[in-house]
Structures are given as C-alpha cells and as structure tokens.
Amino acid sequence: MFIFFSKESPGAWTGLSDSDLIPNSLSLVQLCLAPSPLSFPLPQTNPYVLCHQEEDFEVKILQDVGSELLLQIHNAYPEQPKSSSLNPDAWFCQELQLISPKNPPLHFPCYQWLEGTESLVLREGAGENTFPTMRLGTQTSALEYFPGLPHCLDAKNLKELDPNLRSLTSKNVVLKPHTMKPLELGFLGRLGSNFDVIYLSEYVAEHWQDDEFFASQFLNGLNPVLIQCCHSLPDNFPVTNNMVAPLLGPGTSLQEELEKGSLYLVDHSLLSGLSPGLIDGRPQYVAAPMTLLHQKPDGGPLLPIAIQLNQTPGPNNPIFLPSDSEEDWLLAKTWVRNSEFLVHEMVTHLLCTHFISEVFAIATMRQLPMCHPVFKLLIPHFHFTFHINTIGRTDLFKPGGLIDKSTALGHLGCLELVARGMKILTYRSLCLPHNLADRGVQGLANYHYRDDGLQIWDAVERFVSNIIDIYYPEDRSVSQDSELQAWVQEIFMEVLAVSPGIPTCLETLQDLVQFLTMIIFNSSAQHAAVNSGQFDFSAWVPNIPTSMRLPPPITKGTADFLGSLGDVSTACHALILFWFHLFLHYSQRLLGTYPEVHFTEEAPKQSIAAFQSRLVQISQDIQERNKGLDLPYTYLDPLHIENSVAI
Numbered sequence: 001m002f003i004f005f006s007k008e009s010p011g012a013w014t015g016l017s018d019s020d021l022i023p024n025s026l027s028l029v030q031l032c033l034a035p036s037p038l039s040f041p042l043p044q045t046n047p048y049v050l051c052h053q054e055e056d057f058e059v060k061i062l063q064d065v066g067s068e069l070l071l072q073i074h075n076a077y078p079e080q081p082k083s084s085s086l087n088p089d090a091w092f093c094q095e096l097q098l099i100s101p102k103n104p105p106l107h108f109p110c111y112q113w114l115e116g117t118e119s120l121v122l123r124e125g126a127g128e129n130t131f132p133t134m135r136l137g138t139q140t141s142a143l144e145y146f147p148g149l150p151h152c153l154d155a156k157n158l159k160e161l162d163p164n165l166r167s168l169t170s171k172n173v174v175l176k177p178h179t180m181k182p183l184e185l186g187f188l189g190r191l192g193s194n195f196d197v198i199y200l201s202e203y204v205a206e207h208w209q210d211d212e213f214f215a216s217q218f219l220n221g222l223n224p225v226l227i228q229c230c231h232s233l234p235d236n237f238p239v240t241n242n243m244v245a246p247l248l249g250p251g252t253s254l255q256e257e258l259e260k261g262s263l264y265l266v267d268h269s270l271l272s273g274l275s276p277g278l279i280d281g282r283p284q285y286v287a288a289p290m291t292l293l294h295q296k297p298d299g300g301p302l303l304p305i306a307i308q309l310n311q312t313p314g315p316n317n318p319i320f321l322p323s324d325s326e327e328d329w330l331l332a333k334t335w336v337r338n339s340e341f342l343v344h345e346m347v348t349h350l351l352c353t354h355f356i357s358e359v360f361a362i363a364t365m366r367q368l369p370m371c372h373p374v375f376k377l378l379i380p381h382f383h384f385t386f387h388i389n390t391i392g393r394t395d396l397f398k399p400g401g402l403i404d405k406s407t408a409l410g411h412l413g414c415l416e417l418v419a420r421g422m423k424i425l426t427y428r429s430l431c432l433p434h435n436l437a438d439r440g441v442q443g444l445a446n447y448h449y450r451d452d453g454l455q456i457w458d459a460v461e462r463f464v465s466n467i468i469d470i471y472y473p474e475d476r477s478v479s480q481d482s483e484l485q486a487w488v489q490e491i492f493m494e495v496l497a498v499s500p501g502i503p504t505c506l507e508t509l510q511d512l513v514q515f516l517t518m519i520i521f522n523s524s525a526q527h528a529a530v531n532s533g534q535f536d537f538s539a540w541v542p543n544i545p546t547s548m549r550l551p552p553p554i555t556k557g558t559a560d561f562l563g564s565l566g567d568v569s570t571a572c573h574a575l576i577l578f579w580f581h582l583f584l585h586y587s588q589r590l591l592g593t594y595p596e597v598h599f600t601e602e603a604p605k606q607s608i609a610a611f612q613s614r615l616v617q618i619s620q621d622i623q624e625r626n627k628g629l630d631l632p633y634t635y636l637d638p639l640h641i642e643n644s645v646a647i
Helices: 195-208 211-222 240-249 254-260 326-367 374-384 385-396 400-404 412-425 432-440 450-472 475-479 481-494 507-522 525-531 532-539 569-578 603-624
Strands: 002-008 021-023 024-032 036-041 049-052 054-060 071-077 088-101 106-115 119-123 264-266 288-297 304-309
Touching: 002 432, 002 475, 036 195, 049 432, 071 088, 071 106, 071 400, 195 264, 195 532, 211 304, 211 326, 211 450, 240 254, 240 288, 240 304, 240 475, 254 264, 304 326, 326 374, 326 385, 326 412, 326 507, 374 507, 385 400, 400 412, 400 569, 432 450, 450 525, 450 603, 507 525, 532 569
Parallel strands: none
Antiparallel strands: 002 054, 002 088, 021 049, 024 036, 024 071, 071 119, 088 106, 264 288, 288 304
C-alpha cells in the first residue's frame, strides 16, 4: 500500500520570488484510523527548495489500513532565527492518493496551505465515509461592514486574511493610485496593448452623442438589467401624446404603443433623496431620472423619447425631448449616464456580484465539509473573491479614497446606495430567466446580454443538474441533507433574510439546482457582463461621468454642458478605477476550467467535460454573431468569463 503526496512550496502571498531558496520542512502524513493512528514521515529530499517548486512523495505502508479513514498532515518546520526575514516554511498541499493492491485508489483533495505547526485533516474525495464533518480550516467569521449591507468577511486588511483565503489565487493585485501621475491617466486608453479595448473606447468616443447608441447601452452596456417594458406610465412621469407623437411615427399614439408593449422605461429612483458629497471642497450633485424609450417596429432601433431628471414632476422638473435644443437634450442624456454609473457600480456590480458572492462563499466554508458535493461544485467560483473584496473595502471605500475622489456620492453615499439596493433585491432578480420575464423584455431586438446570458444560464443549469443527479437520487435526499440545509439557512438568516423569495430551506432537486445555478451564474457570467466593459464604456468620460458639478437644470435653455461635468482631477481618479479592470493575470481561470481536482469520481468528470464542450459551442456561436455587428458584444463569450468574482 502506498501514499502519494504532492505539494508546492510557498508562492506569491509570501512575497518571495521564484529564485528564493527556503528551508525544506519535515512533514508527516498521519493516517487517523481508530483506535490508534499510524504516522509516517515523508522522505526528506533537498534541504533547500525553490519557491513555487513542486514535489511528489511516495510513502510505503506495510499493513492494510482499510477503506474508511481520515488523513492528517502535519508540518514541522525548522525553527527560524528571529532575525530571519523569511516567513515560516509553508507548503501548499495539492492532494494525496492511497493506492492499495486490493481496493480502488482513494483520493484526498486538499488544495490548502500548511503553515507553521498546524495540521490538516482530510476526508476521502468521494465523501462517502461517515466521519464527523471536517470543514475548510479558514477564518470565515462575518461582520456587518455597513448597516443594511450583506455580511462580509471579518478582515480589516489583506494581512488579516487566512493564508487559505489568500492562496485561492496567486494574483498580486494592489491598488496604488498614488503611483500614477494624474496627467498620464487621461491617456490610459492609448497606452493599452489590447486592440479590442482601444477600438471599443474609440467607438464610444465617436458615437456617445447618438440617441441609438445611448439607448443601446441599456441593452448591452454596463448595466443591462434596469430596462423594463412599460404598459402604463408612472404617475410621476407625465409624458403626453403631444410630446412624443412625432417620435412614434404616423398612425399610432402613445396609448397604442403602451398597449403594444413597444415602450420601455429605465427608472433610477434608487438615487432619489441621496445626499451627494464634496470633491476638493466643492459640492457635487445627483439626479434620479426616468427615461422612456421606444422600440421601432420590425426590429428597428431602440430610441429615447423622453427624460425627466427627478422623481417629482412639476414646473422645475421639465421633461426633456429629442426636439429640444441639442445641448439641452445632450445634457439630459448625460445626467442619465451619470445615474447609470452610480446604480451600476454600487448595486448591479458591487452588491449583486461581489458582495452576494462573498455571502455564498462564507456560508459554504462555514457549513459544508470539503468532501460535500456542493462544496466541490462551488469552491472554484469563489476563487480570489475574499481577496479582491477586501481590497475594495480597505482601499476604495476608505475616507479620502478613490470613491471619495471620483464619485458624486462619496464613500458614505455609495454605501447607502448599496443598502438601498439590498432592500429591493429579490431571489427572482438573481435568477436570469425570472429577471428577464419580470421585466418583460422578451420582445426587445438586439438584446445580446439577454440572448447570450440565457445560453450561459442554460449550460450552467444542465451542468449543475448532472452533478446533483449523481449525489442526490431523489427529493428526499435533498431535504434530509442536514449540512446542506444548515448552509442555505445561514445564507437566509444571517445575510439575505430581507430579500423576498430567498429560500430558508431546499426541499427538491429542482430547488437545489436553481439555487446553485444562481450562485454560479452571478459569480461568473453576470459579473463578467457588468464588470468587463467598464473601461470600454468609461474611458471617454462624457459617456459615463462619475460626478456632476452643477445641479440638474430646472428649465430648458439653460444647459451648461461642460460646466456640469466633473473636473479633470475627478475624471482621472475615475479612470484609475476603470483601468484596473483591464488587467488579465496569469492565474485567470475561465468559466468551466477546474485546475483543482475536487471531484475524484469519473461521473462528475464526464459532466465537467460536457459542460466545457457546451461552452466552446456557445463561444463559437457568439463569435459568429459578432462578425455582423458594428460593436461586437463579447462580455458573455465564455472566452471572456472568469469562473469567479476575481477582479
């Protein structure tokens, strides 16, 4: 009988380079088999090893240890001198295999750090034994970062993160805006080496004033989740037939178009009443606009036909129309774009992908053992999430940080906006098919986010269903899984109880499949859809101004377009935010890639292969479709979707 042990020496999180030498440790593998454990030291190799070096060990056992067992790995490192700048010897344990001449091989996935004198206790990968639950030994206590926000990891900075949370990736990302000269930032788009990024940014700069492009961004831009079919106008948006009849075309009326379902509404009411902040001592301003759009017949373009900049109608809140002066209409659209930035960044992006994904990650690590099939299914989709979210909270939202320097609301106002978003969050809004149905957008033409997103959702749902069918033969096996029920209960009770529809328990296979599909989709594809294009659409600042220096106009004919936009310093600090979203790292993991082999059985491996094949086909279909588009929609191409919220 043999044990094969694979481990890797410390990597990026230690601050050591590939060429640094560190003392090799004496590690013990201990087989925990009642009544008395057996201990076997690994064979000692070189006294010093290179960082990132991988080593494989083989240990021969002279007796049969049976099939049901735990493996305990203990790391005993040489004592370091106090003056040493090296961290204690840490090793990343990938997996262990137990090979027996009588029984099939047993696999013990690990993918954890051994640091100091700590021990790891592992269960066999198939998860069929009955030993007590062994969960990932990481720091996963949660706290309320801001009233009304989902709970987050209790870590004030990256140094407080457990090594296993830092080591879910080898990315080195640190936001250091002070190292970049403001005047250089205005030319970041020109300095990039990515041709697609430059092309898209230049396309935006050329077309940002066009009504058709303005409307298209509600479909395929940064925030493609607000537009909804409008069958009756809100009472506080008193658009009349006389206002828009010339725009609707002959032989129809406002009421007829409402009844036909060809009118659409984008409402930024979440911003109403929020108090803007100061930038460099100067007051900033926020609007809460409503925008009415018309879908031309026979698949014609979607066009804006009316904009009201605040929620309370009256003589000081005019409804702007395309027939108004060019500057009035352009400024009204620019106020809408500013509102789009705030709601997109704080609710659609930050809350509904970053913060929600962290919620699921915390519950998964606290409630599910590593050998649980749901843990193995989900853990790749939390790769780097704790790390990047901690950077965001500590760097972006600190007083005087980039949020204060670049946005009209400042960090406190932005967090209040996130909390407002939390109050209207529903389970159905997190499930793409339900979200689209509730918004009534099935008839919109050229809605590539919808079409590509549904393909990805379907592929993920089939994959999840195949995995769940392997481990849960019937509904009762779901309802009787106490670990699974504790997991979903924590998600509900500690974080999302305020959101209508979030389940308190999972009773059926379909319930479980939908819940897991929702988690994976929002942690991967949805994040890609609302994150990846930030620089593309924002590098030309007038398209998405992050702050406005003058209040919304209260009468027509008084527009001061340039005076309303944020100043150069504000724009430069905003570009820092968007520029970092361009970075692609060598540790990027695309949707459907699983470098860590948590599933050891053949059946789930076949499901993974089928999922990957489906993603390849979707990618090919999207690329073929994009050949006929002036502005290709690539954000939901699987070749551009990371497995997790990783940037």
